[in-house]
Amino acid sequence: MIEFSGVGKQYGDGMAAIESLDMTIATGELTVLAGPSGCGKTTTLRLINRLEEATSGIVSIDGMDVRAREPTELRRSIGYVMQHSGLFPHRTVRDNIATVPHLLSWSKAQIAQRVDELIETVGLRTEIIDRYPHQLSGGQAQRVGVARALAADPPILLMDEPFAAVDPIVRGRLQREFIQLQEKVEKTIVFVTHDIDEAISLGDRIALFETGGRLAQYAPPADVLAAPANGFVADFLGGERELRRLALMRVAAVETEPGPEVTSDASSASALAAADRYGWSWVVIVGDDGQLIGWVACGDLIGGDSRIDEVVIQPFGQAVSADDTLRTALGAIVTSPLGVVPRVDGARGYAGLVTHASLNQKLA
Ligand SMILES: Nc1ncnc2c1ncn2[C@@H]1O[C@H](COP(=O)(O)OP(=O)(O)OP(=O)(O)O)[C@@H](O)[C@H]1O
Ligand SMILES: [Mg+2]
Structure with a gap:
């Protein structure tokens, strides 16, 4: 783990960038640092990584004061993605990515293979491999920076707004790839971002800083969203706090609501009776195999023993599955004329309805 104990940092002009920080960053977790500019x-x-030295207190890694480590050796074990990519301008993309493997004297073949692998991982095209940094777009340069930091597979990664310069679509893809990568390799990652949604979706924990490196709250995203420590944190999380909480919860976590449900070969009378039992004006229609077919409005059913006419069956516009977020479910609920969304679990089929009440219960 990385431990800050009573750490202060005063720059030469006497300005205290960090007053006194106590924080423990757990091994194998992704810790997000967030907060206003200059905090x-x-x-x-x-x-x-000792690119700055503390003016008071101790920074230690696995119990060892970083000042006891030789700076270059320390930095080879810590990948660092700088805030503005920080690529070496006189080196090609290939050579930038290969920086640490080269210092570690990997073989040429090993380095070439690793570079190709990383270009692919960060979603860059191989054509850019022999370009210089000034021939790259901002987003490409950032991704080269990420590839360079990952190159020698260091146990610790420091990432300073690594996806800030890429468009939302590519950013989303990089974030998903990054989550998968992290599940596989379990590095200790300290990740800075201004994007609160990025902080929530990537972080195992979020450290919210106020000016002077004062830790306003340090907790898992769900806890920060459910109970902001103070007004500063609440403001930082913004007005969509409840929606963001829903984005962290899965459909699997809520109870579905039962409702009237009949098979498509049922009679109109039995469908009406089923609706009546729940006091609803419509009925869910499923196949013999349990698959969802649609719904029928009671007003469209003629009484008697006639079968439900296929013509009157309406499709649900959208269904959700166990892995979808409750935010997705809410989107489907508000756009459905019925105000609900059915849950469908792959081959097992229809699994009940997700309603406003299910969401309310979870948020409460
Ligand atoms: N080399 C330096 N010399 C003097 N002051 C500095 C230096 N580097 C940073 N500072 C000051 O220390 C404070 C913290 O800076 P820092 O770069 O850590 O902020 P930050 O949270 O990363 O901000 P941003 O979100 O804008 O990147 C700021 O007030 C900044 O002006
Ligand atoms: Mg910064």
């Missing part, structure tokens, strides 16, 4: 996020990262 000390970059400084905190650079205290870990």
